[in-house]
Every structure is written in C-alpha cells, then in structure tokens.
Amino acid sequence: MGTLRIIATSGLIRGLIGQAIGAALGFGFVTLIRLGMGLESNPEPGAVFGALTSVIGFLAGAGVLTDWSKWALGKETPLRHGPQPGKPEWARYLHVDYNHKVIGIQYAVTSVLVLLVGGIFAITFRIELSLPGMQFLTYEQYNTLFSGHGIVMIASILLGVGAMVNYLVPLMIGASDMAFPRLNAFSYWVSVPAAVLILTGMAIGGWDTGWVAYPPLSLIAPLGVQLFVLGFFVNGFSSIAGSINLLITVATMRAKGMSLFKMPIFVWAAVAAALIQATATQTVGMALLMVVTQRVIGLNFFDPATGGDPVLYQHLFWFYSHPVVYVFVLPGLGVISELLPVFSRKPLFGYRWIALSSLGIALVGFLVWAHHMFVAGVDNTLRVFFMYATMFVAVPTGVKFFSWVATMWEGKLSFETPMLFVLGAISVFLIGGVTGPILGNIPTDMHLHDSYWVVGHFHATMFGGFVFPFFAALYYWYPKFSGRMYKESLGKLHFWLMTPGFWLMSLGQMQIGLLGMRRRVADYDPSLGYDTTHVVITVAGLIIGWSVLIMAYNLISSARSQPLAGNNPWNSRSPEWQISSPPPEFNYDVPFEVVGEPYDYGLAGSVYIRMDPSSSGE
Amino acid sequence: MSNRKHIYAVSALVVVGAIVTYFGLTALYKLPVGASTEATTIDQMFGVYFGLIAFWFALIMVFMLYAVVVFKRKPGDTEDAAHIHGNTTVEILWTVVPLVLVVALGVWGATTLKALTSEREGEMVVRVTGQQWSWSFEYPESDNLVSGDLVLPVNQPILLKMRANDVLHSFWVPEFRVKQDLVPGRDTELRITPTDIGDYMLRCAEICGLSHTDMLAKVRVVSQSDFDAWVKENSLPAMSELSTEERGALWYSTQGGFACSGCHTVDGSAGAGPTWLGLYGRQEALEDGTTITADDAYIRNSILHPADQIVAGFPNVMPPIYEAQFAAKEAEILAEENLTVDIIEDLIAYIKTLQE
Numbered sequence: 001m002g003t004l005r006i007i008a009t010s011g012l013i014r015g016l017i018g019q020a021i022g023a024a025l026g027f028g029f030v031t032l033i034r035l036g037m038g039l040e041s042n043p044e045p046g047a048v049f050g051a052l053t054s055v056i057g058f059l060a061g062a063g064v065l066t067d068w069s070k071w072a073l074g075k076e077t078p079l080r081h082g083p084q085p086g087k088p089e090w091a092r093y094l095h096v097d098y099n100h101k102v103i104g105i106q107y108a109v110t111s112v113l114v115l116l117v118g119g120i121f122a123i124t125f126r127i128e129l130s131l132p133g134m135q136f137l138t139y140e141q142y143n144t145l146f147s148g149h150g151i152v153m154i155a156s157i158l159l160g161v162g163a164m165v166n167y168l169v170p171l172m173i174g175a176s177d178m179a180f181p182r183l184n185a186f187s188y189w190v191s192v193p194a195a196v197l198i199l200t201g202m203a204i205g206g207w208d209t210g211w212v213a214y215p216p217l218s219l220i221a222p223l224g225v226q227l228f229v230l231g232f233f234v235n236g237f238s239s240i241a242g243s244i245n246l247l248i249t250v251a252t253m254r255a256k257g258m259s260l261f262k263m264p265i266f267v268w269a270a271v272a273a274a275l276i277q278a279t280a281t282q283t284v285g286m287a288l289l290m291v292v293t294q295r296v297i298g299l300n301f302f303d304p305a306t307g308g309d310p311v312l313y314q315h316l317f318w319f320y321s322h323p324v325v326y327v328f329v330l331p332g333l334g335v336i337s338e339l340l341p342v343f344s345r346k347p348l349f350g351y352r353w354i355a356l357s358s359l360g361i362a363l364v365g366f367l368v369w370a371h372h373m374f375v376a377g378v379d380n381t382l383r384v385f386f387m388y389a390t391m392f393v394a395v396p397t398g399v400k401f402f403s404w405v406a407t408m409w410e411g412k413l414s415f416e417t418p419m420l421f422v423l424g425a426i427s428v429f430l431i432g433g434v435t436g437p438i439l440g441n442i443p444t445d446m447h448l449h450d451s452y453w454v455v456g457h458f459h460a461t462m463f464g465g466f467v468f469p470f471f472a473a474l475y476y477w478y479p480k481f482s483g484r485m486y487k488e489s490l491g492k493l494h495f496w497l498m499t500p501g502f503w504l505m506s507l508g509q510m511q512i513g514l515l516g517m518r519r520r521v522a523d524y525d526p527s528l529g530y531d532t533t534h535v536v537i538t539v540a541g542l543i544i545g546w547s548v549l550i551m552a553y554n555l556i557s558s559a560r561s562q563p564l565a566g567n568n569p570w571n572s573r574s575p576e577w578q579i580s581s582p583p584p585e586f587n588y589d590v591p592f593e594v595v596g597e598p599y600d601y602g603l604a605g606s607v608y609i610r611m612d613p614s615s616s617g618e
Numbered sequence: 619m620s621n622r623k624h625i626y627a628v629s630a631l632v633v634v635g636a637i638v639t640y641f642g643l644t645a646l647y648k649l650p651v652g653a654s655t656e657a658t659t660i661d662q663m664f665g666v667y668f669g670l671i672a673f674w675f676a677l678i679m680v681f682m683l684y685a686v687v688v689f690k691r692k693p694g695d696t697e698d699a700a701h702i703h704g705n706t707t708v709e710i711l712w713t714v715v716p717l718v719l720v721v722a723l724g725v726w727g728a729t730t731l732k733a734l735t736s737e738r739e740g741e742m743v744v745r746v747t748g749q750q751w752s753w754s755f756e757y758p759e760s761d762n763l764v765s766g767d768l769v770l771p772v773n774q775p776i777l778l779k780m781r782a783n784d785v786l787h788s789f790w791v792p793e794f795r796v797k798q799d800l801v802p803g804r805d806t807e808l809r810i811t812p813t814d815i816g817d818y819m820l821r822c823a824e825i826c827g828l829s830h831t832d833m834l835a836k837v838r839v840v841s842q843s844d845f846d847a848w849v850k851e852n853s854l855p856a857m858s859e860l861s862t863e864e865r866g867a868l869w870y871s872t873q874g875g876f877a878c879s880g881c882h883t884v885d886g887s888a889g890a891g892p893t894w895l896g897l898y899g900r901q902e903a904l905e906d907g908t909t910i911t912a913d914d915a916y917i918r919n920s921i922l923h924p925a926d927q928i929v930a931g932f933p934n935v936m937p938p939i940y941e942a943q944f945a946a947k948e949a950e951i952l953a954e955e956n957l958t959v960d961i962i963e964d965l966i967a968y969i970k971t972l973q974e
Binding site (some may be wrong): 140143210346347348390404511516518519522 | 671689690695701705713730732785786802828830940
C-alpha cells in the first residue's frame with residue numbers, strides 16, 4: 001500500500017471525516033427543528049449540538065468505540081496488540097492502538113504539534129506588541145489570538161503530561177500495559193476532536209474572553225466562545241479517564257516487591273497529578289456547561305438581574321483551574337527528580353520527603369483557588385484564609401528545590417542535553433517560585449493582580465515546571481523509544497538558545513508588570529516606558545520559537561541517521577533501561593522483582609531490580 | 619576540599635550573590651510613583667519581598683552553580699559518587715524555617731489588609747460605574763455631579779463604591795497600588811487616600827471584551843479649593859433648563875451616565891461602533907447586504923435592539939441594556955422634576971446637530 005493510501009485510510013483521517021459528518025448531522029438536525037418550529041434564525045443551538053455530535057462522529061470514525069460497541073452486542077473482542085496487519089510499523093501511530101507506548105508517543109507528537117500552533121499564536125501577537133499602536137492586527141484578532149494561545153497551550157501541556165505518564169509509568173512499575181487499554185486509547189483520541197473544536201472556534205470568528213471565559217462576558221461573546229468552551233469540556237473526559245486508568249494501574253499492577261516508597265519518584269508525581277485530575281476536572285466541566293446552557297437555552301446561573309451570580313463561575317472554574325497547574329508541573333518536577341541522580345551519580349536526596357511533598361502540593365493545591373479572586377470582591381476573612389493556604393505551597397515546593405541541590409552536592413555531574421534542561425528547569429522554576437509569594441500576599445497582589453507580573457510568573461512556572469522538564473524527558477528517553485541517540489550538538493544549541501531566551505522573556509514581563517502593564521491588552525501607551533522591554537520580550541519569544549524548531553528537527557532527523565543507542569546509554573538503575581530499546585511489545589518478557597532502592601547510586605553491589613525472579617532463590 | 623570547606627565557600631558566595639541580586643533587582647525593577655497612603659504601606663512590603671526574592675534566588679542558584687562548577691565529573695571517571703541519601707536534620711530545618719517565615723509574612727499581610735480595607739474618618743464616597751468601555755463617576759455628596767474623569771481632592775480619604783453595568787471590569791490606577799474588580803449586581807468597595815497632586819490614568823484591568831485596551835479614564839488629584847471649584851463648575855443643571863439637543867449631548871457623554879462616547883465618536887474617526895458625525899439621513903450599508911437610511915425609526919431600533927440591523931464592518935458588540943437604563947433614568951427625572959423626557963428623542967435631536 002502506498003504511503004498516501006495508508007494515511008488516507010488511517011483512524012485519524014476517518015475520525016476527522018466522522019467529525020465533519022457528525023457536525024453536519026447535529027447542526028442540520030437542530031436547525032431543521034428550529035425552522036419547523038418557526039423560531040428566529042440563530043446558528044448557535046445548531047452549532048452547539050453539532051459540536052457534541054461531531055465528537056461522537058470522530059470517535060466512531062476513528063474506531064475508538066468499535067470494541068465497546070461489540071461488547072454491547074455480546075461479541076468477542078480480542079485485545080489486539082502489534083502493528084496494523086499488512087501495514088508498516090509507523091501506521092500504528094495513525095490508528096487506534098492499545099499499546100501504552102504507542103499511545104504515549106501519539107500524545108507526545110500531538111503535544112509538540114499543538115505546542116507549535118500555540119507558539120505561532122504567541123509569536124503573532126508578540127510581534128504586534130513589539131511596538132505601541134496597532135501594527136497589523138485588529139482588536140478582535142488580538143483578543144482571539146491571546147485567548148486561543150492560552151487554551152491551546154493548556155491542551156498541549158495536558159497532552160505532554162499524558163505522553164510522559166502513559167509511556168513511562170507502566171515501564172517503571174513493571175506492568176505490561178495500562179489497566180484499561182481501550183479506555184487509554186479513548187483518553188488520547190477524545191482530545192483530538194476537542195482540539196479541533198477549539199481551533200474551529202478561533203476560525204469562525206473567535207472570542208474575547210481569554211481562556212477563563214468569565215461570565216457575563218462569555219455570555220455575550222461571539223459564537224467562537226461556544227466551540228472553545230465545548231472543546232475545553234470534551235478535553236475533560238480525556239483527563240478524567242486517563243487519570244483513573246493511571247491510578248488503578250499504579251495501585252494494582254506494580255512489580256513484586258515494589259512498595260510505595262520503592263517506586264521511581266516520577267510515579268509518585270504522576271499519582272499526585274492523577275489524584276487532582278480525577279477529582280477536580282468535573283468542577284470546571286460543570287462551570288463550562290453552565291455557560292453553554294445559559295447561552296443556548298437561557299438557564300440563568302450568572303445574570304444578577306434574575307438572581308444569578310457572576311462570581312459563582314470563578315469559584316467553580318478555579319477549583320479546577322488552580323489545582324490543574326499542579327497537574328502540569330508535578331510530572332515535570334518528577335522528571336527533574338528522576339534525572340538528577342542519574343546525571344549526578346548520587347542517590348536522590350530525601351526520597352520520601354520529595355515523594356510526600358508531591359502529595360502535599362496536590363492537597364494544599366485544592367485550598368488555594370480563591371487567590372485568583374483576591375480582587376474579585378471576596379470578603380476579607382476568606383481572602384486571608386486563602387492567602388495563608390497559598391503561601392503554604394511554598395513549603396513543599398521549597399523542599400523540592402533544597403533536595404535537588406543536595407542531590408547534586410558532592411555528586412559527579414555530567415552535562416548531556418537532558419541534564420542541561422534539568423538545570424534550566426530548576427533555574428526557570430526558581431524564577432517562578434520566588435516571584436509567587438509576592439502574589440500570594442494580598443496587599444502586594446492588589447497591585448500586581450492581572451498585570452504582566454502575573455504573566456511572567458506563570459510562564460516561568462509553566463516553563464520551569466513543565467516545558468523544560470518535558471524537553472529534558474524527550475531527550476532523555478529518546479534513545480529508549482526510538483532506539484537511537486539524538487544529536488548532542490543540536491540539543492545543546494537548543495538549550496543555549498532557549499534558556500537565556502526564556503530568562504529575558506519572563507524577567508521582562510515582570511518588569512513592565514510592576515510598572516503597571518495590564519494583562520490581555522492589545523496596545524499600550526508609549527509614554528509609560530514599556531517600549532524597549534516589549535521589543536526584548538518579542539525577540540526573546542522568537543528565539544524560544546526557533547529553538548523549539550531545532551529540537552523538532554533533531555528528534556525527527558535523528559530517528560534514521562543516528563547510531564543505535566543500546567539498552568542503557570545513561571547507565572540508569574531504572575527498570576525501563578534494563579530492557580531493549582525500543583522496549584518489546586509487552587515491555588518485560590520476564591517479570592522483574594524489586595530487590596533494592598531505586599536510587600542507590602554509589603552503594604557497591606546494590607541493584608534496584610532483578611530481571612529473573614526464579615534465580616533469586618525465593 | 620572537605621565538605622565543610624565547600625559549605626564555607628558557598629555560603630560566602632550566597633551572601634555576595636544575594637547582595638548583587640538585590641541591587642540588580644532594585645535597579646531594574648521599579649514601581650510607579652506612589653501617590654496614595656496605600657502605596658506607602660504596600661511599598662514597604664514590596665521592599666521586604668525584594669530582599670527575600672534576592673536571598674532565596676541567590677541561595678538556590680549559587681548552590682546549584684557551585685555544584686555545576688566544582689562537582690563536575692572528570693573525563694573517564696565511571697565511578698558513582700558518595701552514597702548519601704538524606705539527612706533528617708537538614709530536611710526538618712528546610713521545612714520549618716520557610717514555614718515560620720510564611721506564617722510571619724501572612725500575619726503582616728493580614729494586618730495590612732485590615733488597615734487597607736477598614737473605614738476611615740471623614741470618608742468621601744464616589745460611585746464608580748464601569749461599562750463596555752468607559753467609566754463614569756458620581757459624587758453623591760454633591761447634587762447632580764457625574765463625571766467622566768475621576769477628580770479627587772488631595773489627602774481626602776475616599777471610599778469608591780463600584781458597580782459594573784454589563785461585564786466584569788477592574789479599577790486600577792498603578793500609582794495608587796490597590797485594585798478592585800467591578801461586578802454586575804453587587805457593590806464592591808475600594809479605599810484610597812491620594813497624597814500627591816497630579817494627573818494619573820485609570821485602566822480597566824479585567825478583560826471586558828473588544829475594546830478592553832481602551833477602557834481608560836483620566837484621574838486628577840487636585841487641591842481641596844480646586845476640587846470645590848470643579849464641583850461648582852460641573853454640577854449638572856436641572857433637566858428642564860436644557861434643550862433636547864443639550865440633553866442629548868449630555869446622555870451621549872460619560873458625564874450623563876450612558877457613555878455612548880465609549881464606542882461612537884462625533885468627529886468622524888473610527889470607534890467600536892459607527893461615528894455619529896453625519897449619521898442622520900446617511901445611507902448605511904448593513905451586514906446582510908441591504909442599505910438603509912438612518913432615520914428616527916432606524917436609530918431608535920438600533921438603540922433598543924442593537925443586533926437587528928448591524929452596520930457592515932462593525933462587530934455586533936453593543937449590549938441591549940439601554941431600554942431598561944433609559945426607563946430608569948426617565949422615571950428618576952419624572953420623580954425629581956416632574957418632567958417627562960424621552961432620552962432616545964433627545965439623542966436623535968443631538969445626532970441631527972452633528973452634520974458634516
């Protein structure tokens with residue numbers, strides 16, 4: 001079969017066609033009913049129903065629902081593992097596949113693609129902002145671009161977290177796959193039509209509410225806001241299903257001897273993140289549905305004229321959307337903790353403290369949401385409670401920083417690209433860390449709230465807590481999932497462009513924020529002294545953008561041309577490095593047994609796992 | 619070098635690093651001029667936080683960079699490093715010290731917040747209204763005084779009672795430091811005592827739709843005598859003393875309370891909505907391809923039902939809230955002056971005067 005034919009008949013393309021058909025059917029159905037009832041012409045109800053049916057169309061077209069439909073009819077469904085029959089290996093990645101490693105790579109590739117889309121949005125409005133006055137965008141376009149940038153990047157980060165967790169956790173705990181392989185495939189594939197909805201919302205007129213969609217603005221915003229809100233909502237299914245799957249996998253499928261405190265530290269981080277996703281996502285889903293239903297069928301939740309309350313939405317929204325930033329950063333911080341011992345040749349300092357600090361951050365993270373509402377009209381008693389809770393997050397976060405530095409102390413450090421990105425991550429997350437408490441304290445926040453200081457702060461936490469560690473993870477596990485080593489020189493070039501670029505960008509953002517630059521504005525007064533810094537931020541943003549393209553080139557080109565990496569190029573103790581690269585279809589041909597500590601580097605004769613339990617004498 | 623010597627060396631470097639970071643930070647990171655008593659209080663906290671930022675940043679960065687330089691693996695060394703997996707004393711120390719610091723800062727923040735929000739003697743109330751995309755300010759202590767600029771007497775404690783008409787907005791004058799959202803359906807409060815005579819700018823800090831960027835208002839802090847003079851000059855006359863055209867101009871302005879001027883210019887320049895210059899009798903091309911003459915009926919309908927007939931090239935962003943607002947205002951005038959006015963008629967009369 002030719003390449004084109006394989007792509008054209010792939011699950012992905014069939015899914016997209018299914019989505020188009022589903023959208024047309026749903027839209028037509030509602031519009032015809034409305035015509036029949038003689039209602040005034042309004043495309044919105046049809047668009048909303050069409051958006052929902054389009055997701056079902058995608059899932060049906062792609063084949064996500066096939067096995068479940070057969071179950072409903074009582075038919076046999078053997079769990080199909082392995083390449084698509086009669087097609088080359090790469091075709092697996094375009095089809096519904098139940099292998100967690102395939103799904104992990106599907107997540108990773110989608111994440112990077114979506115990251116590039118969100119990055120193009122950012123670069124576009126950064127160029128607009130480099131000079132005062134409007135250059136080439138209208139207010140409408142500007143508002144749509146910054147709103148789209150926010151939600152698209154969040155989608156990208158969730159996909160990236162899904163990539164790391166899916167690929168790594170079963171390998172690290174010695175499982176052959178996730179507990180529910182079909183649900184795992186659903187978790188990935190449902191995020192694709194969600195992304196399509198969000199991008200369609202931007203294309204059909206956009207919206208101007210930012211990614212937060214606060215009512216009453218979101219109630220009167222253009223039609224695009226509906227598709228964005230529905231895309232956001234549908235993506236929640238991915239988070240909930242994925243996190244439940246992960247929790248059950250870790251709870252029930254660990255290798256013999258792997259007690260909780262003997263799990264690789266990344267698994268702790270993944271569990272902490274999954275606990276948040278499994279319990280908080282519903283709340284934002286409800287808040288988003290309330291916006292949709294108030295717009296379409298007039299249920300009143302947020303209009304004060306008839307008893308609604310606009311602030312209610314903010315509580316529901318941030319009850320998820322604050323903890324979710326820990327979903328973004330905890331796996332990233334887990335990567336830092338995972339890689340530091342390998343490149344320092346020393347045990348992870350304070351393993352239990354780091355493990356428990358992840359849970360601590362996850363739990364305290366549930367009690368801090370109203371700091372996003374410090375100036376929203378919340379009374380003082382509540383504000384003070386949330387202030388203390390917010391500032392307590394600094395304590396477990398501090399534990400992580402101190403433990404990382406102590407791990408490196410008196411180690412034998414080497415600086416391959418993954419380690420460079422780990423160090424970059426610590427430095428950038430530190431910028432985010434030290435600029436956070438000043439936002440957590442109410443009086444200083446009254447000045448900084450909704451300013452560019454906040455923009456600088458959260459970009460530093462997102463880059464330090466997710467982007468840098470995610471890139472470190474891509475480089476570090478690249479030899480494992482591709483079998484070959486990436487090009488070290490290009491990896492280092494990427495690092496030395498991106499790190500100073502990012503420092504300049506976020507430090508510049510905080511500088512003008514302190515001076516009074518507001519968030520989410522398309523223009524600024526040239527007399528305020530922001531001009532130079534805005535140019536610096538734009539140039540730094542461009543450098544970051546180019547450096548990511550260098551990474552993409554490196555990862556694509558190295559897959560063919562680079563030398564084979566071998567099983568364990570980093571000399572790691574972790575289980576996934578003790579098997580072939582790439583790993584076999586079912587990971588471990590013989591189950592392993594945990595017989596030591598995961599990070600006992602420097603302890604003579606110690607091993608973490610034994611591959612053949614029959615020889616252990618037990 | 620022994621571990622103890624490394625610790626001495628790195629500690630000295632942390633001190634140097636913290637000092638350098640602090641001076642760098644204070645040189646490059648400036649707050650706007652402080653022009654209120656709140657700014658004085660809050661800036662003290664900024665000062666302490668900058669010191670803390672410099673210290674914690676230097677502590678981690680210097681330790682990390684020291685390790686990078688000093689504990690670099692030598693070429694050809696394949697041995698692992700020392701087997702150190704933790705130290706409970708150190709772990710407890712770096713948990714408890716930040717905890718104590720957090721509580722102390724929290725107490726300071728809570729006390730300061732109380733001071734910033736509690737009632738002051740001799741407060742003057744200003745009612746702030748925000749709507750897409752303009753501000754208006756009402757001075758209840760003076761009869762009939764509504765302004766599009768916020769004018770405040772210096773050293774006078776002010777209580778801003780704020781309300782949004784349509785969507786969320788946020789009151790932020792960076793020189794005053796404090797910020798507060800305006801929420802539809804409920805009053806929010808903010809207390810300010812301006813201390814420096816001068817001109818400032820109020821900028822909406824909460825995304826509020828298309829022209830959020832342009833939702834500005836001039837803020838002038840003036841002496842008490844200048845303020846008294848301004849009040850005298852700007853208080854509105856009785857409605858019965860005004861012609862319909864004059865009333866229309868008033869409703870159009872931010873001073874009149876409806877702020878049509880937020881989106882519609884009267885000089886022919888572009889706004890979020892079509893300009894009113896030469897509007898009456900103009901042929902308007904609509905979005906649906908038809909053309910219409912702007913007459914009384916069209917203008918009335920466009921105010922009451924803005925989404926009905928959309929002029930080509932303009933987004934449909936005008937909120938359908940004016941019918942209710944006008945009715946309330948008309949009832950108020952009827953009650954106060956026993957005068958029946960039709961605000962839309964006033965506006966049409968005003969628009970007729972705006973010929974090119």
